[in-house]
Amino acid sequence: MVTVLAVMLLALPLMAAPRQQILTSPDGRLKAQISNRGGLVFSLSYNDKLLMDNCVISMKLDNKSFNGKGRTVNKNIVMTPVNETLRTNNYTKREVEGRFNEIRLTYKEYEVIFRAYDDGFAYRFAAFQPTAFKVLSEQADYHFAGDWPTFVTWSPGYVPNDKKAFDKQFHHSFENTYDHLLVSSWPMDRIAYLPMLVEAEGGIRICITEADLQDYPGMYLQYTDKKKQIVSGKFAAYPVASAQGGRHNLESIVSAREKFIAKYDNPGTVTEFPWRVFAIAPNDAKMADNDLVYKLAAAPATDANFGWVLPGRALWDWWSSRMLYGVDFKAGINTQTYKYYVDFASEHGFQYVVIGEGWSPGQQTDLYQVVPGLDLRGVIEYAKEKHIGILLWTGYWAFSRDVEQICDYYGKLGVEGFVVDMLHRDDQQMVEFMTRTAQIAAKHRLLIDFHGCCKPTGLTKTWPNVVSFESAIGMEKTKTVTRETDMVTNDVVLPFVRSVAGPLDYAPGAMRNASARNFVPVYEEPMSQGTRCHQLAAAIVFYSPLTRLCDSPSNYLSNKECFDFLKGIPTVWDETRVLSGEVGEYIVVARRSGDTWYVGGLNGWKERDVLVDLGFQRGDFLVEILQDGTNADYVAKDFVHSFTDTRTSRELTLRLMPGGGFVVRVIPNPL
DSSP: OOHHHHHHHHHSOOBOOOSEEEEEOTTSOEEEEEEOSSSEEEEEEETTEEEEEEEEEEEEETTEEESSOSOBSOSSOOOEEEOOEEEOSSSSSSEEEOOEEEEEEEOSSEEEEEEEETTEEEEEEEEEOSSOEEEEEEEEEEEBSSOOEEEEEEOTTOOTTOGGGGGGGGOSOSOOOOEEEEGGGSOTTOEEEEEEEEEOGGGOEEEEEEEOOSSSOOEEEEEEETTTTEEEEEEOOOEEEEEEESGGGOEEEEEEEOSSSEEEOOTTSEEEOOEEEEEEESSHHHHTTOOHHHHHSOOOOTTOOOTTOOOEEEEEOTTTTTOOOSOSSOOSSSHHHHHHHHHHHHHTTOOEEEEOTTSSOGGGTOTTOOOTTOOHHHHHHHHHHTTOEEEEEEEHHHHHTOHHHHHHHHHHHTOOEEEEEOOOOOSHHHHHHHHHHHHHHHHTTOEEEEOSOOOOSSHHHHSTTEEEEOOSOOGGGGGTSOTTOOHHHHHTTGGGTGGGSSOOOOOOOOSSEEOTTTOOOOSSSOOEEBOHHHHHHHHHHSOOSEEEEOSOHHHHHTTHHHHHHHTTOOSSOSEEEEEEEETTTEEEEEEEETTEEEEEEEEOSSOEEEEEEOTTSOSOEEEEEEEEOTTTTTSTTOEEEEEEESSSOSEEEEEEOTTOEEEEEEEEOOO
8 A cells, every 4th residue: 555655654753742632523513632641542522521531542463562652753743624525426425525634643663543523533543564463452442421321232142151152242144133221231241243322411422333444353342341331342353263154054154263353464565454433413313314434434446437336226036035926937936937027127117136045056055056947047138138137145155165256257147246145254354355355346347235244334435336235134034033023113223323334235115014013024925014104214214225125026016006106216315314313213314316305204113293394495396295094003004195295385294103104205396
């Protein structure tokens, strides 16, 4: 990256290190106090309210520590303002304001960069090392100013009071519901994976995550100090031995780990470690519209061309178990079924068909084999004639055996990309695999959608051919969860926590819907938890450049009113506004594509009325509304479809039933 810079920095004289720096956001609301007196420490306040105090950070490399002790290279450390506007690629907004103030503490062998934006704070380490090195550990001790409520997700590998089982928590699918509990209630031997949300006093919200994670293990948080409400960063150690195993033998199971967390062999260059991100907002609605991860992620290479990346809707076969009816052939994993899917996608304006698990013999983990009865080459050729792209699902082990060759073979065959699943880890090896996969796929002009993986950290910005991430409980899990799993509440937590990290491949669009009392997990003919309009709204609220609609063509044809609205919802946007919301309760999001606005409202289990003010747009508009019907709390598919305009009023009062939702389309009135 910057070999010359590293050499120059190593040759510069050392200066007396300043003891304290004050870093403020451009609007002055956020203040970070940074000290290197006896170690690197920061505190954060927002609107003069203390949020985090005496947070200690450092890194240990081989026999040296990056801890702020000693002398700096830069004599005069000043706060540097940066004003930039980022032109986005397949995002929730056409442009993102990127103003920030920055302070750099530069030492002989490393640098610590601190940034304050109007919507958050971030820091990162960078190493200037003349030889190969290992990262033994990273210290990230975050001390909250109060014992505040948090929304956290845990690894299901947790075994209480079993130290030998601790490492099992680093192997999981990153799909779990949220717990809502005080910091002091965290089990001290359990680790939470990011993002996590802290509800500070005065309505202020802190979402902790990371950005620009490309070659380093993902960070977890563990409660480590009961007296001071401290949570500390934890990282999976570097794998030393792993083997094929897990579900359908498609996972990589680590059996032994090194005593370090990362290693690098790029002497003479600058190694930049991930940004530690603290998105900060004065209320829940502002948090649900936070762009900090996108701002901090690395931009694509200047000579890269991603104009070929086409966002859009995909028809997905797996969730509905390919249950077609009213057709004259036996539905299943066969040529006729997928040609039917292609015809349906072409007729209804889809861009892709995702061929899910089952097209290749799973236990053999050989992606060059196809199950009998499916002429995959013929389906791909048929889809090309219909201008529909085919995306293939694959498990990690089968795909990772030879990413380059698999991408070359299927790229030449005409496949448009892969849904890569069952990664189930985020140690350095797996994170590097994700980055390498993005690079190789881009070379072959292929899209990648990561599933069973860690949260996004900006890879969709750096490599726009990575079109989405899972890392959450979405529609997929309704086939297998217990009746007690609260999918609806999970849905109204995700926009304020998980979605802060980046796009979410939720896969909405279920036409079989059930209230809480009637919901049953069914594998072959699955249903959603919550109302029909809750499903429609999810396609607006959950942003994903590749949006997979989960249900079968037959169910969509039987529910034409809802499907006609659903299939027209864009997947990328020119403008986004979160109109209102409360984490765990409800959210209302407005998004614009061209001159058309879409508004989606998701509700938790409390019946409520919401006011939707359309006054943010001038002119006269036609308004189309689909909202919960009077009996949607019992018969979840019940909805009302109506039309109005904005000539008499720009305010809509809409009733949200328990587990409910609504969608609104606002288009210019030509009259």
